[in-house]
Structure formats: structure tokens, C-alpha cells
Amino acid sequence: MFGCLVAGRLVQTDAVQVAADKFVFNLPDYESVNHVVVFMLGTVPFPAGMGGAVYFSFPDPESGGQVWQLLGFIANDKPSAIFKISGLKAGQGAGSHHPFGTVAAAAPSVAQVGVSVEPLEQLAQQTPVSGAAATTADTLRLFTQKMLDSLYNFASSFAVTQAQMAPDPSETFVPSSCIVKWYDSFQRRMNQNPNFWKN
Structure with a gap:
């Protein structure tokens, strides 16, 4: 059963x-x-x-x-x-x-x-013991945070200063501050509404 x-x-x-x-x-x-x-x-x-x-x-x-x-x-x-x-x-x-x-x-x-x-x-x-419910929102929030940390760490491993950059017309460079701003914004929105990304 x-x-x-x-x-x-x-x-x-x-x-x-x-x-x-x-x-x-x-x-x-x-x-x-x-x-x-x-x-x-x-x-x-x-x-x-x-x-x-x-x-x-x-x-x-x-x-x-x-x-x-x-x-x-x-x-x-x-x-x-x-x-x-x-x-x-x-x-x-x-x-x-x-x-x-x-x-x-x-x-x-x-x-x-x-x-x-x-x-x-x-x-x-009946009231279940606190902490036993594995909520989707908490799991999703944790996964998203780990994913964002991984993205930032991966992208940062390729970081070079402007002095170290070699000209390459086929390559696009994104400032790491842009990723940090996106990361902070995403986390703030995730904390306000874990399902905001579904809209």
C-alpha cells in the first residue's frame, strides 16, 4: 500500500x-x-x-x-x-x-x-514537528542561490584586468559588477516572491 x-x-x-x-x-x-x-x-x-x-x-x-x-x-x-x-x-x-x-x-x-x-x-x-516540511520554495531558493554562486565563481575565474586584456574583436566582455548587480537583484526578488520567475 x-x-x-x-x-x-x-x-x-x-x-x-x-x-x-x-x-x-x-x-x-x-x-x-x-x-x-x-x-x-x-x-x-x-x-x-x-x-x-x-x-x-x-x-x-x-x-x-x-x-x-x-x-x-x-x-x-x-x-x-x-x-x-x-x-x-x-x-x-x-x-x-x-x-x-x-x-x-x-x-x-x-x-x-x-x-x-x-x-x-x-x-x-495535528501539528507536524517544525522543520520537517521540505517546502518547494525553500528548495528552489537554495538551488537558485547555489546556482548563482556557481555562475559568479565560474565567471570570476576568467577575470582579467583591463591592462591584461588582449584585443579580440570576436570576444565580448561583461564587467563583473554587472553580474553582481544582477545577482543581488535576483536574490532580492526571490526573497520577496520565490515564484516571480514564473510570470
Whole structure:
């Protein structure tokens, strides 16, 4: 019914059913995982009015137990979601209620992703742990900044002073200050409206 995907790894469809309405995926070497995608396989829809709360659990070295945190949910009209799990800490929402009881992890370096089938009304009232949502705007902003940094660094590697320039009628030169002005303008517009480039 569900799948779990981590970049650079095979898709997991081998969820362990721990109760009639609860499923768990094991995530080995979770410390190296930044984002996880949870999705419906498309073979079995949720019953009407139901969805799946998605939880993340990792070992707590202080208590020796597991810390469960609500990431968000999936539903028939939202069959997949990307969650950011890097940076989640034990103190962040650790005391929140979770429906999984004591599901033992396979090893200390193994985290778990759980899906609990619950009414949509209940899912809408739950608050996911802060920082778990991998928003498109943040991802796009980060990508754009990295791309602009790369462009500027690449173009700067070819910089020469006017005294060093050799006359070449087939070459056009652009002052680096022009790229810096464009870069600053683009970042300012991106911060105001991450989707401005779509217009």
C-alpha cells in the first residue's frame, strides 16, 4: 500500500505491518539521510475519509528508547510527500503522542518511518514537528542561490584586468559588477516572491 524512498537508495515497499492500521519502514544509516519520500503505491486507496499520518522515529541515546515525531500526512488526494528529517532533534516534539507504542528498531543506527491510517479530520488537527516540511520554495531558493554562486565563481575565474586584456574583436566582455548587480537583484526578488520567475 505504501512506499518509502531515500535518494541514492532502492525504493522500499516492504513495510512491516505492526497493527491493522499501522505500517513501519526501517531506515538503516539514518544519520546520512536528509529527506525521505513517503508515497502510496496506487494499488490500494485509503478508505473514504481516511489518510495516513507519517511519523519518524530514531534512537534516543539518553533514554535508550525511540523518539517519535509527526512529519505530516498523505491521503488519496495527496498521495506522496517529501519530508526533511536531517536536523530533527530528540527535544523537538519528543513528548508528542504517537500511535506506534513500542516498536523496536532493528539496530541503534536504524530509524523508522511509520504510517498510521487515521481519519482526515484528525490528521488536519495535528501539528507536524517544525522543520520537517521540505517546502518547494525553500528548495528552489537554495538551488537558485547555489546556482548563482556557481555562475559568479565560474565567471570570476576568467577575470582579467583591463591592462591584461588582449584585443579580440570576436570576444565580448561583461564587467563583473554587472553580474553582481544582477545577482543581488535576483536574490532580492526571490526573497520577496520565490515564484516571480514564473510570470
